[in-house]
Amino acid sequence: MTKNVGSIDRGLRILLALGLVIAAFTVPAVQGGVLQWVALIAAAVFAFTSFISFCPLYRIFGMRTCA
Numbered sequence: 001m002t003k004n005v006g007s008i009d010r011g012l013r014i015l016l017a018l019g020l021v022i023a024a025f026t027v028p029a030v031q032g033g034v035l036q037w038v039a040l041i042a043a044a045v046f047a048f049t050s051f052i053s054f055c056p057l058y059r060i061f062g063m064r065t066c067a
Helices: 007-026 034-052 056-061
Strands: none
Touching (some): 007 034
16 A cells, blocks of 8 residues: 555645534534434544545545655
8 A cells, every 4th residue: 555645635634534523523413413424434534544644536546645
């Protein structure tokens, strides 16, 4: 698995994951339903791909954000 996620991209993914987790537990329209689970799963995916510096979708589309 070759790294294809750069440091700026990793930081943005972490911020987006945190935002999704916060939204999942604080926004009334999202709480307690399917949207809450979707937000939490998306947050987990963003956090995981950030920690391993690899995004499978980037590989499929031939993209890289690292130097």
